[in-house]
Amino acid sequence: MLDPETRTLFLETTHKFVNEVLIPAEAEVSETDQIPADIVKQMQDLGLFGLSIPEEFGGLGLSMSDEVEVAMILGQASPAFRSLAGTNIGIGSQAIIFGGSDAQRAKYLPDMASGVLIGSFALTEPDVGSDAASVKTSARKTEGGYILNGTKRFITNAPEAGLFTVMARTGEPGAKGVSCFLVEAGSTGLSVGPWDKKMGQRGAHTADVILQDSFVPDDALLGGQEGTGFTAAMRTLDKGRLHISAICAGAARRLLDEALRYANERQQFGKPIAEFQLVQAMLAESQTELYAAECMIRDAARRRDAGENAGTLASCCKLYASEMVGRVADRAVQIFGGAGYMAEYPIERFYRDVRLFRLYEGTSEIQKIIIAKSMLRNLDS
Numbered sequence: 001m002l003d004p005e006t007r008t009l010f011l012e013t014t015h016k017f018v019n020e021v022l023i024p025a026e027a028e029v030s031e032t033d034q035i036p037a038d039i040v041k042q043m044q045d046l047g048l049f050g051l052s053i054p055e056e057f058g059g060l061g062l063s064m065s066d067e068v069e070v071a072m073i074l075g076q077a078s079p080a081f082r083s084l085a086g087t088n089i090g091i092g093s094q095a096i097i098f099g100g101s102d103a104q105r106a107k108y109l110p111d112m113a114s115g116v117l118i119g120s121f122a123l124t125e126p127d128v129g130s131d132a133a134s135v136k137t138s139a140r141k142t143e144g145g146y147i148l149n150g151t152k153r154f155i156t157n158a159p160e161a162g163l164f165t166v167m168a169r170t171g172e173p174g175a176k177g178v179s180c181f182l183v184e185a186g187s188t189g190l191s192v193g194p195w196d197k198k199m200g201q202r203g204a205h206t207a208d209v210i211l212q213d214s215f216v217p218d219d220a221l222l223g224g225q226e227g228t229g230f231t232a233a234m235r236t237l238d239k240g241r242l243h244i245s246a247i248c249a250g251a252a253r254r255l256l257d258e259a260l261r262y263a264n265e266r267q268q269f270g271k272p273i274a275e276f277q278l279v280q281a282m283l284a285e286s287q288t289e290l291y292a293a294e295c296m297i298r299d300a301a302r303r304r305d306a307g308e309n310a311g312t313l314a315s316c317c318k319l320y321a322s323e324m325v326g327r328v329a330d331r332a333v334q335i336f337g338g339a340g341y342m343a344e345y346p347i348e349r350f351y352r353d354v355r356l357f358r359l360y361e362g363t364s365e366i367q368k369i370i371i372a373k374s375m376l377r378n379l380d381s
C-alpha cells in the first residue's frame with residue numbers, strides 16, 4: 001500500500017514513462033514484434049512487474065484502487081507493453097499469492113516482482129475455452145509427484161515464461177476435479193509451440209504449451225491441495241478483470257486524446273472538423289462512456305479493497321469497459337477518416353489491439369452470464 005505522497009509520485013513517474021518511453025517505441029514494437037530489452041529493463045526498474053505482489057516479496061503491494069490508477073495510465077500505451085508485465089501483475093502471480101504455500105510464495109514471488117521471472121497462466125485448451133471447468137489436461141499421481149499430459153492454447157507470454165500456472169485434472173469431471181500446478185520452464189516433457197500469428201498486440205506473444213508425460217514434483221501442486229485449481233483460476237480472473245477494465249479505460253483515453261487533437265487540426269469545408277456537430281457527437285459520446293467506465297472501475301476497486309466480494313462488479317466493469325473501448329476505437333477511426341484506416345497513424349493499430357479485450361479473461365457473453373447468475377442467486381436468497 002503506498003502512502004499518498006509516494007502514490008502521487010509513482011503515478012506521475014509512470015505517466016512520464018508512458019509518454020516519453022513507451023509511446024515513442026510503439027511503432028518499432030509493432031514492426032519488430034518485440035519489446036526492446038532496454039525498455040523491459042526500465043519497466044523492471046520502475047516496479048511494473050510487481051505492482052500487485054506484496055511488499056514482503058519485493059513487490060509494491062498496491063491496493064486494487066492504486067493498481068487500477070496505474071493500469072489506466074499504462075493502458076494509454078500500446079497494450080503489448082502491459083501484456084508483458086500483465087501476467088506477473090495478474091493471472092500469473094495471483095494464484096500463488098492467495099493459494100500458494102509459504103515455500104511456493106518465497107520461491108517464486110520475489111523474482112516475479114522484479115520481472116526476472118515471467119509467469120504465465122495456462123487454463124485454455126484446444127477444446128476448453130469458455131467452459132473452463134471442463135479442463136482435459138490430466139495430472140496422474142505417481143511416486144513423488146504427478147505426470148501431466150495435455151495441450152494449453154493461446155497462452156500469453158508462454159515464449160518468455162519461466163513459470164506456468166497449469167490447470168490440470170486430478171479427479172472427477174467438473175470444477176472440483178481441477179488442480180493447479182506450478183510448472184517451471186525446462187521441466188521434462190514441457191514444450192512451447194511457435195508464436196501464434198494474431199490480429200493485433202504485436203510485441204505480446206501467445207503460444208501453445210504442450211505437456212507430454214511431463215513430471216512435476218509434489219511440491220508443484222498449488223498449496224499442496226488437489227481440487228482447488230478451478231477456484232484459484234476464478235479468483236485470479238476476478239481480480240484480473242478489474243485490471244483489464246482499467247487498461248481498456250486507458251486505451252480509450254489515448255484514442256480519445258488522439259481523436260480530439262486530430263479533429264481540432266484537420267480542416268474541411270474551411271474549418272476544423274471539430275466544429276461540426278456530428279463530429280462533436282462522436283467525441284462527446286466517447287467522453288461520456290469513458291467517464292462511466294472510469295467511475296465503475298474506481299467504485300469496484302474501492303469496494304474490493306474494503307473487503308466486499310467484487311467478482312460480479314469486476315464482470316460488469318470488464319463487460320462495459322471492453323465494449324466501450326471498442327466503440328471509442330471505432331469512432332476514432334471515423335473521426336480520422338481515411339487516415340484512421342492507415343497504419344501510419346496509431347488509431348489503426350489500437351483498433352485491432354483493443355478487440356482482444358472482449359475475448360480473453362472471459363468473453364463478453366461469459367461476463368453477462370456471470371452477472372445474470374449472480375442476480376438470480378441473490379433473488380433466491
Ligand SMILES: Cc1cc2nc3c(=O)[nH]c(=O)nc-3n(C[C@H](O)[C@H](O)[C@H](O)COP(=O)(O)OP(=O)(O)OC[C@H]3O[C@@H](n4cnc5c(N)ncnc54)[C@H](O)[C@@H]3O)c2cc1C
Binds near residue numbers: 124157363
Ligand atoms: C491473445 C489471447 C491471449 C490469451 N491468453 C490466455 C492465457 O494467458 N491463458 C489462458 O488460459 N487463456 C488465454 N486466452 C484464451 C482466452 O481466454 C479464450 O480464448 C477465451 O476464454 C474464449 O474461449 P474460446 O476462444 O475457446 O472461445 P469459445 O469458448 O469457443 O467461445 C466462442 C464463442 O461462443 C461464445 N460462448 C461460449 N459459451 C457460451 C455460453 N455459455 N453462452 C453464450 N455464448 C457462449 C463465446 O462468448 C464466444 O463468442 C487467450 C486468448 C487470446 C486470443
